[in-house]
Amino acid sequence: MSWINEKGPLSDVVLSSRVRLARNLADTPFPTVMNGVDRDSVVNRVRRSVLGQDFSIQDYYQFLTIHDLSPADRQILVEKHLASPDLMEQAQGAAILVNQREICSIMVNEEDHIRLQCIFPGYQLNEAFVYINKVDDAIEDQLPYAFDEDLGYLTCCPTNIGTGMRASVMMHLPALTATGQMKLILQTLAKVGITVRGLYGEGSEAIGDIFQISNQITLGASEEEIISNLDVVAKQIVERERQSRYALMKNDRLQFEDNIWRAFGTMTHAKLMRLDEFMNLLSKVRLGVEMGIIPNIDIQGINELMIMGQPAHLKKFGLQNSDQKNLDAVRARVAAQKLGHNQ
Template structure:
């Protein structure tokens, strides 16, 4: 494994090692997905410090960096999904990795979250709302539905008394599933998801439906279609070589809860114990306040009924090192026909506002924007930051559209003037 790690180091730095046999157990390729964050931070002295370490569950450095160095499956969309779900090119094979490999992981996580590498980490306590201020937020970034096509919000939690799902046995997977679903299918969650619904209606309809992972993966799958149509589907990594992500018992003990309105899903034991995804209304895709309010109300109930892993430095921990801290990840699909004409400028505009940016592969003027920072700030601050940043991007798009309209109007005015002059002559 040490020789494999040496090859990994060379791959991440764009070099090939001639001293290591190519018959090694793991085949590496310099053409694999190598993230710039990882290449920048895996320095020789750090690498030599951590390469001999293993966690309590016997995971080593390769188990963290493999997405950036291993040859990937050739399935369509696998690479894109991996880059979106794991933008840092690393995974946390267990919770202990954050402590055992702290010298390696902390600088990467800080850099990604715009935190000075020399700054001491201290994540603030949870703060979704101030009083009742965000219980029903009316903030809609695009009331006219001209720019925002859809909006989603993810958040992740792991139970304090259990290992991550990939390390659980059959009985433990069942127990975690039972603990979580008993809360999700209860009245408290129903009241949180539908605050304006009567007690009688809640009694009759409940909060939602739980589907096992086998029901989701079957073909055709009613649950999967429902999730996909509402933007609630996450990468499931249901591939032959999925043991590195899921462990040896996939898909047993996994599933997804879907709310009655199909606007919220809670994935259970898929990489993390809970991964909550909620989507904006199709008639109000820019209603970012509604999805934040929905998550806020749900998390109040979950926090009262379950205890989650929380690190005073890194906040809530996840199998995805890019989703620690408050773990909130907003994603807005937007149409920006004028800003997209200068893609490099748009990328810069997003970067300076703390937004992630990716192009849609289907259409030329559609982009996906999201918040990058979720560490070192409260949930409330995260919501306010992305609201301000996206509103600013929309205003820039409007300004460009107006400038273009004025330019076209000026051209037509000049044409008419020339025609009048020609006629008078």
């Protein structure tokens, strides 16, 4: 179970809520200047703290060293939003711990010594914050964090100093995109310290009308203030998206439904489907499910299909030939099967 196949609040617009904490050890240089011995030492210390008997969180964590993972397995962790692309590029002295439900992961020696993240389905920012705080406290009970009384938690990147916290909400915003409102929203959010990124965070595109809304600054505000500010913004965006959806449907219901069913028809009958096409069509199908137009499919099923259609997940199907055309063919077949049409 994970955020992918569990239903959460406001799931008609919000896919998931995530809280991430950046932490460093007080007695060790930042990862950017560490040697191999120091990197391995940090990995072992974090592993022992989480997997040891003194860890106060009663949960099972799987420990994975990045060096031992295949390229496909690394990418699968990224596609599930359990790990960052930057962590997967580390050749030595990097690891990740993932809990059994796949809602919490602990990245070791990415940009900081420790990157904790908790990701919950739907709109559950406060729940994710409470959970990750418990994990953070359990680690801090055993390992000394780099902390300054005036600045707060010390991090490799100055923009993370302070709380070291990034809170984000992944949202499906097809109506705001279609009506051209996203540009103004992006400009407004930037003025209040909120940043907007694509599906896989910093540097990624907002394909499939999916956006990540998160706080920009961590210094000078408490964790509670960051959560509260993002809460206000996220709920306003949810309301505007809902209003825009109903306005589009009211304005021309026949055209609105035709766009959705054309996307559904393509996804259930196409023989080849590129990733960008897949994500854009799935956005329309997701909208149809969210608006009650397409029956017998739930949001969890759409989330699962979104992840299953990513490149590394497709390669899990035992492809002997993973060239682009073959991947596109398998993606089309998976989409048709998941949406209830056998090719």
